[in-house]
Amino acid sequence: MKAYVHVMLKDGVLDPQGKAIGQALQGLGFAEVGDVRAGKVIELDVAEGTDKKRIEDMCEKLLANTVIENYRVEIA
Amino acid sequence: MKAYVHVMLKDGVLDPQGKAIGQALQGLGFAEVGDVRAGKVIELDVAEGTDKKRIEDMCEKLLANTVIENYRVEIA
Known part of the structure; x- marks a missing residue:
């Protein structure tokens, strides 16, 4: 079976990767984008x-x- | 509103990060773990x-x- 683990930085922890993505999207003309947070997903068999x-x-x-x-476990 | 983008390597593309996680888990005694794939999740406001x-x-x-x-978009 598959398990999915989602790992995100806690609120309040600076996320430079997310910030960079947000700025790049703005630069590409996606003005509707506000805050961006980047995290990981790990798919386990x-x-x-x-x-x-x-x-x-x-x-x-x-x-x-x-x-x-923070992490969140999802079993599928 | 929030949008979640899940980005995973395509099947067949070598995933060294996932492999490393799998081996580390095995080394910690989690023998029930098989294949592991690592991906990204991007949370957009x-x-x-x-x-x-x-x-x-x-x-x-x-x-x-x-x-x-591959990517998957989820709107929440």
């Missing part, structure tokens, strides 16, 4: 029946830096 | 009523490299 708790363990230990990032 | 087509234009022009990446 895990053994059938793997517990969500187990995926959250992976996030805590490796996938997210919980000091500055 | 866009003007109310912005057309999905317009976000797709942004993807084609800047956000995704359509030679090697």
